[in-house]
Amino acid sequence: MRQLLILSLSVLALAACEREDREYRANPVTSETEEKIALSPLSAGPSGPTEQRSGLGQQYEENAYHIAQGKRLYIWFNCNGCHAHGGGDSGPPLLDDRWIYGGQIENIVQTIREGRPNGMPSFRGKVPDDQIWQIAAYVRSMGRNVPKPAAPGRNDDMHPGPAEQRRPPGEVMDGGQIPPAAQMPQ
């Protein structure tokens, strides 16, 4: 009798098993989220800049499916044409901790959506919003700024450097310094 009790209790524990939620179907009527993000910690007056995050970024950053889709889209939309596999080429590197326009996921989404001077095109209206978030989540995973279990694993094809999952976790410098590559018009 006691065995049966223990058995049924341990079956109950299975209820705690939760699979990662994969959201395939983006809401077709959602509009862009209103994120208030500062590019620099500097602001006038004694208090820092006011920021307001919708929390969507965290959802994307902690979801292995979204990051893996972002990795696929990164190649499909030719991000590697300028940024290579994160090491940078004619575009700035994405692996390091220097961010010209901020390294938070909300900053990266804004950079992809709006474009930036000296070459970064705007993808608003060309890449659906949920895919922009996915790409930004993947960019965050390049320097391993996402949780280890969510970062992509080994590649099927040849890839420079270790898989995102095996990279040491990075620290983002908000605002960041401007690398020489970005100071001069190109």
Next chain:
Amino acid sequence: MRRIAPALLLLCLPLGGCQHWQSVLNARGPAASTLAHMFWIFVSVLATVWVLTMIALLLALRRRRPEDADPLATNPTTERRMTITISVAIGLTLLTVISLTGLSYAAQKVLFAHKDGALTLLVTGQQWWWKITYEDSQPNRVFTTANEIHIPVGEPVLIKLESSDVIHSFWVPSLTGKMDAITGRQNQIQIQADRPGIYRGQCAEYCGLQHAHMGLIVVAESKEDFERWREQQISSAIPPGDEERQRGMEIFMSKPCIMCHQIRGTDAGGKIAPDLTHVGSRRYIAAGTLETTRGNIAAWIVDPHGVKPGVNMPTIQLEPDEVQPLASYLEGLK
């Protein structure tokens, strides 16, 4: 008996499925015929062996040993008869195994014998559709389509198989056996259709969420029809004729569609999703999932994940009055 008969009839029902356009038993090409012959030879030989064994077993069960017999007593005549019976049985078993093995090897020789053909196709398996490129020595006659292969009847067609993401397997049961499409290498298989018709193919290696919806069709037609089809596929898309389709084209060009899809003759040049230059001329959309009708095209654009959950086509934002022009533009791309 009264119960067995309906059960047997029910068991026979699935056989009705064997006559359709995607069946190994409905062989329409040399390779598939070889395979079908092999299947029937193996089934008949092995069924005979099974029936004989069962009869022998039943006889042995029915025949009882006499009550007063001494189990250790030996009789030279019986001993000799037993030796002969067992030797014959072993000999027959060896003969069956060896001849069936030989037959399989001979069939493989036939299956993988390459004949020279005029037509070469590059088929790339992708999650979850087939990209089909008709090769030609003249670069301006090379064209790309998706999920629908046309071949002339009676001619061997070489298919080069590649994959861009995971392992897929190309399988058109009525024409040939399976061949895997593997990343980083190229496999080859030859198909030939002896009779005109439409044959369905299917990815035969589990490749992810929508593996089941990764179909293709092979249309075998006369040489003239094939050449007409090829000329039409090589040509660029016809510009829209009426106002509604003109608007549809403008919507297509201003939306994320162009990031992935190509329509030759327009500014849309994406190469990571099916080529839509002649999408209206294809029988199915979404890799054999939906018939090509205006309604299905609209349904697919508005909610691809309702049809194929997890598919790589994103949900894009459209105004309600944009759906109809867009669908009729795409339907009109014959």
